[in-house]
Amino acid sequence: MPAIRVSPDQLEDLLVVGGMSSDDLKAVASRLLSVDEVVIAASKIREIVVDSGVDSAVATSLVRQAIALAAYCRASGRSPEDTLSGLIKGIVSSGASNKERLADKLTLLKAELSAIISDASIRQSAKALHLSFEHEKIYHASRLIVDIRPVINDEREATIGAVIHASFRLDYFAEGERHSVSVAVDTSDLDEMIANLEDCKKKLSVSKELFEVKLKQQAFLAGEETYGFD
Structure with a gap:
């Protein structure tokens, strides 16, 4: 050995x-x-x-x-x-x-x-x-970054306003290495993301309840149990 x-x-x-x-x-x-x-x-x-x-x-x-x-x-x-x-x-x-x-x-x-x-x-x-x-990609971290881009006048002498936007950055692990991807999002995108996340949490809870309460079997949500017990 x-x-x-x-x-x-x-x-x-x-x-x-x-x-x-x-x-x-x-x-x-x-x-x-x-x-x-x-x-x-x-x-x-x-x-x-x-x-x-x-x-x-x-x-x-x-x-x-x-x-x-x-x-x-x-x-x-x-x-x-x-x-x-x-x-x-x-x-x-x-x-x-x-x-x-x-x-x-x-x-x-x-x-x-x-x-x-x-x-x-x-x-x-x-x-x-x-x-x-056991997934191809594993979530590591995420954050939203707000970016301000000034609008310059034709003479290139002064700003006349600004465009404010956000990007969603996702860090993940794949094949043992850390990767990142950034996607531009607007306010409607953020509303959709929040709604989908809340919906996903409800689905996870219902699925766990199905096994624990109705089927009388053990179940845990991914992330509830780790090798470090944290």
Whole structure:
């Protein structure tokens, strides 16, 4: 199994996870198995882990990494055991000051972590989060820019007025890169955009209610659940 590159944020989480005991992780795995139905919302899984006696901050790090590793398993087709082996190799080859100690601790906890990554709720949450971000283009930010263009007299000596207009700038990610597009809009365009946005929010709410209330199934709106639980 090749080494998996480990980011600084991931290292911080793994240091927290490495501070847990084997019994702590076994209790988490047991609590996840005890739930009546598979849970797809990461924030709900964190609540279950906290219910097993784990501190909230520790639970956040554990669930975040478990879901991320389950997503890696799903995308690569590798087992949790192989994925953890690659992760440990990545830690050893990183620049972390305490990398050897962390790698040794995670090696000792490999079986317990594999059980958590293999849990149905963890796997389905990873799938649900992947689906929520599985788009060709992902919104990043937007803003409206007001531009004033003066009208100059024929002699080019003074302004006689101005045209005021706005442009809508949209920033998005595509294939891992940030892009921007700007479109000129007038007041009627803005009214239409506001109406469409409000209509979209209503449709999202109705769709969620359909699954949660009428079908008695779990649902979350894209953006409500993230890998960071923010």
